[in-house]
Amino acid sequence: MRLSQGGKSAIPVVLFLIVGFAAPLLAVIWFSFMPPRSFSFGGAPTLENYATIFQGTNYISFLWSLSLAVTAVALLALVCYPVAYGLVRVFGKWAMLLTLLFTIPLFVSENIRLYGWVLFLIKNGVLLGTLKSMFGLQLESILFSLPAIILGMVYVYLPFMLFPMTLGISMVPNETRDAAFDLGASRWQVFKEVELPLSMPGVVIGFLLTFVLAIGAIAEAKVLGGQRVIPITHDIEIAFTYSQNWPLGAALSVLLMLVVGVLVLLALRRFDLDTFLGRR
Amino acid sequence: MAEASPILSLKSVRKMFGAHAAVDSIDLDIAEGEFFTIVGPSGSGKTTMLRMLAGMDTPTSGDILLRGERINDLPANKRPTCMVFQSLALFPHRTVGQNIEFPLKIRGEVPESRKARALQLMDLLRLPQSYYAKNVLKCSGGERQRVALARALAYDPQILFFDEPLSAIDYKLRKTLEKELKDIHRETKKTFVYITHSLEEAMVMSDRIGVMRAGKLVQVGTPHQIYSAPNTRFVSEFVGDVNVLPVSLDTDGRLHSRLTGARLKPPPVPEGFSEGHLVIRPEFLRFLAKAADADNAVSGRLYNEYVLGSRIQYQVRVGEGVFAVEKLRQQAFTGKLDDDVIIGWDAKDAILVTD
Numbered sequence: 001m002r003l004s005q006g007g008k009s010a011i012p013v014v015l016f017l018i019v020g021f022a023a024p025l026l027a028v029i030w031f032s033f034m035p036p037r038s039f040s041f042g043g044a045p046t047l048e049n050y051a052t053i054f055q056g057t058n059y060i061s062f063l064w065s066l067s068l069a070v071t072a073v074a075l076l077a078l079v080c081y082p083v084a085y086g087l088v089r090v091f092g093k094w095a096m097l098l099t100l101l102f103t104i105p106l107f108v109s110e111n112i113r114l115y116g117w118v119l120f121l122i123k124n125g126v127l128l129g130t131l132k133s134m135f136g137l138q139l140e141s142i143l144f145s146l147p148a149i150i151l152g153m154v155y156v157y158l159p160f161m162l163f164p165m166t167l168g169i170s171m172v173p174n175e176t177r178d179a180a181f182d183l184g185a186s187r188w189q190v191f192k193e194v195e196l197p198l199s200m201p202g203v204v205i206g207f208l209l210t211f212v213l214a215i216g217a218i219a220e221a222k223v224l225g226g227q228r229v230i231p232i233t234h235d236i237e238i239a240f241t242y243s244q245n246w247p248l249g250a251a252l253s254v255l256l257m258l259v260v261g262v263l264v265l266l267a268l269r270r271f272d273l274d275t276f277l278g279r280r
Numbered sequence: 281m282a283e284a285s286p287i288l289s290l291k292s293v294r295k296m297f298g299a300h301a302a303v304d305s306i307d308l309d310i311a312e313g314e315f316f317t318i319v320g321p322s323g324s325g326k327t328t329m330l331r332m333l334a335g336m337d338t339p340t341s342g343d344i345l346l347r348g349e350r351i352n353d354l355p356a357n358k359r360p361t362c363m364v365f366q367s368l369a370l371f372p373h374r375t376v377g378q379n380i381e382f383p384l385k386i387r388g389e390v391p392e393s394r395k396a397r398a399l400q401l402m403d404l405l406r407l408p409q410s411y412y413a414k415n416v417l418k419c420s421g422g423e424r425q426r427v428a429l430a431r432a433l434a435y436d437p438q439i440l441f442f443d444e445p446l447s448a449i450d451y452k453l454r455k456t457l458e459k460e461l462k463d464i465h466r467e468t469k470k471t472f473v474y475i476t477h478s479l480e481e482a483m484v485m486s487d488r489i490g491v492m493r494a495g496k497l498v499q500v501g502t503p504h505q506i507y508s509a510p511n512t513r514f515v516s517e518f519v520g521d522v523n524v525l526p527v528s529l530d531t532d533g534r535l536h537s538r539l540t541g542a543r544l545k546p547p548p549v550p551e552g553f554s555e556g557h558l559v560i561r562p563e564f565l566r567f568l569a570k571a572a573d574a575d576n577a578v579s580g581r582l583y584n585e586y587v588l589g590s591r592i593q594y595q596v597r598v599g600e601g602v603f604a605v606e607k608l609r610q611q612a613f614t615g616k617l618d619d620d621v622i623i624g625w626d627a628k629d630a631i632l633v634t635d
Binding site for chain 2: 173175176178179180181182183184185186189193194197198
């Protein structure tokens with residue numbers, strides 16, 4: 001078989017994808033069919049792990065992960081759209097500085113930032129300690145509760161919603177905005193009829209990106225939630241470490257990938273990016 | 281047109297960008313139902329002017345009056361005017377029908393009457409009814425033009441503004457659309473204010489033309505006036521190929537052309553004229569058998585010829601000067617390249633300009 005010039009050039013990438021992406025994925029999928037608590041690829045394939053999951057209580061963790069992710073994405077959308085709109089249309093020369101401020105925290109490890117929040121929110125910590133000593137206010141800490149987990153997720157994934165949205169909004173041509181206004185639309189109508197729909201590609205990408213990241217979140221629940229809530233990622237970790245049941249962990253991972261994959265595909269079918277971009 | 285009352289008046293309208301006057305003290309009346317075109321090279325301030333008229337920019341000083349009412353600070357969405365943009369600014373996420381219906385939807389009209397009006401406008405603009413549900417981005421360039429115009433007409437504006445909507449379209453289609461636009465102007469009887477950098481385009485469509493240069497209106501007149509009586513060298517050169525001779529007025533009343541060394545009989549000389557340019561359009565020049573056959577004659581050498589469709593242009597070198605002579609194809613000159621020729625023109629066919 002002779003390869004074209006392009007085909008030959010693609011060989012390194014294809015090899016890299018096989019070794020770095022396809023192989024581990026296939027390994028995980030294969031492992032999910034191995035007998036429980038085995039540590040080799042050589043066992044007789046079985047559906048026992050999946051049976052265990054569907055008979056057990058893992059679905060609770062699945063539901064927690066899903067609802068945490070959906071809540072975080074919804075809140076992120078509400079928080080980020082106005083900010084992104086401001087960055088593109090309002091803040092002018094300050095937009096660069098603000099973008100930088102939103103980016104810099106990404107250079108610090110997520111765990112360190114979360115522990116920063118712990119210090120900030122903990123009883124007698126930065127926030128409550130200051131309120132107490134300066135104003136004599138005694139408040140309950142929200143640390144180790146559901147709101148703290150969601151706060152952490154919104155905080156950590158904010159750039160991943162903000163920047164695609166910024167891109168989406170900056171893609172709205174100025175003249176279409178002017179034209180809508182010229183045709184009698186009020187500011188709100190311009191937004192509703194033109195700006196929002198035309199910025200949807202960025203919004204959808206932000207939704208998908210943060211959803212996929214948030215459903216795989218684990219540190220927020222552990223550090224800020226004090227393990228009050230166990231997300232599915234935590235279950236997977238336990239299976240691989242504490243309970244030494246790799247095939248079960250692999251099966252949970254495969255199910256998680258399936259759930260996320262199906263949801264993302266459904267979303268992409270509903271919000272066809274090409275339609276938004278007007279290519280179809 | 282002149283006797284109709286002005287629908288739009290500009291009184292010393294000026295727009296400053298920093299210390300630079302993009303539009304500089306413009307006075308202009310545009311009559312009801314007129315097709316008025318503002319022509320100028322890029323950077324002459326014509327787009328800024330149109331944006332002020334449409335309400336997307338406010339003048340730094342001066343007044344814009346719509347039927348006598350000052351509208352300087354009236355925002356675009358409150359003005360009974362509508363603009364067709366250079367990019368057309370169609371809504372890419374909407375169908376042809378939705379685009380046209382946009383202003384009606386904004387106004388809160390019910391879907392049935394919106395659709396009826398959209399189909400009526402599509403008919404007027406010769407868009408097939410089947411396009412109603414078609415995505416605008418699937419339409420061709422010419423069809424998009426029509427959709428943009430239909431959308432603007434759906435707004436039912438008193439004045440329609442056009443910001444070079446045809447500039448990105450290929451020559452042949454542009455020629456068709458120019459004529460179509462003029463037909464639409466006749467049918468709708470609305471006031472059209474059009475801007476373009478092509479005087480040729482302006483000539484085809486307009487009732488009157490205003491030529492802009494560096495923020496000022498240099499000349500306002502009918503296409504015929506602009507063509508046959510340009511008031512500056514700038515305007516005369518804007519129309520197309522033209523012969524411009526630097527001349528000075530001698531004491532004996534004849535013109536002296538430094539470039540060719542010729543002494544020429546002038547057209548009517550403006551008061552106080554001493555130096556300036558003599559403008560002669562290529563079609564007014566002719567090849568002569570002998571110098572006495574025209575008021576003015578110069579001898580030169582036939583250097584080259586260009587076929588311009590129905591006309592042929594000859595380049596004749598006279599001294600250091602170059603003349604363009606145009607003949608209809610049927611009356612093509614029979615001389616050969618490098619022949620010595622005499623070209624001439626009658627004094628009345630030339631124009632003297634000071635600038």
